[in-house]
Amino acid sequence: MVDNASRRGAADLAMPLMVMAFLVIGGFMYWLMGQASEYRELQVLTEDSIASAEEAVTATTVAVVDLQTDPTPFEEQTIRVAGLAILSPFGEQGFWLELPNQNPFLVSMSEEVLAEGLVLSQGLGATPTGVLHAMNDSARAAWAAAGTISEGDQLAAEFATHFLEATQVVVASGDGGGNAPGAGN
Known part of the structure; x- marks a missing residue:
């Protein structure tokens, strides 16, 4: 039979690595949400300024x-x-x-x-x-x-x-x- 003693260390790290991966993904998603809200605010401001410029010059x-x-x-x-x-x-x-x-x-x-x-x-x-x-x-x-x-x-x-x-x-x-x-x- 094959001795699996060398793989025991990897099995002990599986749970902490999985939790850390979920935390990193969660943090990344939170950061993306913040970036998207800033972009959305900028886009609304840009659309408002374009609309006011178009109203000013409707030729x-x-x-x-x-x-x-x-x-x-x-x-x-x-x-x-x-x-x-x-x-x-x-x-x-x-x-x-x-x-x-x-x-x-x-x-x-x-x-x-x-x-x-x-x-x-x-x-x-x-x-x-x-x-x-x-x-x-x-x-x-x-x-x-x-x-x-x-x-x-x-x-x-x-x-x-x-x-x-x-x-x-x-x-x-x-x-x-x-x-x-x-x-x-």
């Missing part, structure tokens, strides 16, 4: 074709126009975007955007977000009274039927999505 992204065809349905709505190149400045007040049909579209910057001191040069891509308004004499007169547009800009603004009062402008480097003159040639 409809408008297709450029809709804007160049007839912007009237979007009057007095907060819209976003993406993928257009800056055609030229509009005094210190704003800039003209170049639509795909080569027509300009006026963007007037709000005081907050003007305070940011954006560098806007011809050919850069811009994504303005703001309220679309029908052009009127009082808007042109207010810009002229503020000294942000010249007399020549006033005359140019008379040809605009609508303008976007931008509350946010994101300027991208490059050629503005290929709408700049000579792009893609």
Whole structure:
């Protein structure tokens, strides 16, 4: 018969090792529960901040074709126009975007955007977000009274039927999505 005397020590440690394994697993599960609650609190805070940011800026992204065809349905709505190149400045007040049909579209910057001191040069891509308004004499007169547009800009603004009062402008480097003159040639 085989002598099992060498295995007696292992049998005596089985119960303490099993209890210690359960305690380690229990401690690990408790630690995971604490980590999960911290993560859950962080996730709730993040979701709340995202929801409040989305409520603050609920802009409809408008297709450029809709804007160049007839912007009237979007009057007095907060819209976003993406993928257009800056055609030229509009005094210190704003800039003209170049639509795909080569027509300009006026963007007037709000005081907050003007305070940011954006560098806007011809050919850069811009994504303005703001309220679309029908052009009127009082808007042109207010810009002229503020000294942000010249007399020549006033005359140019008379040809605009609508303008976007931008509350946010994101300027991208490059050629503005290929709408700049000579792009893609």
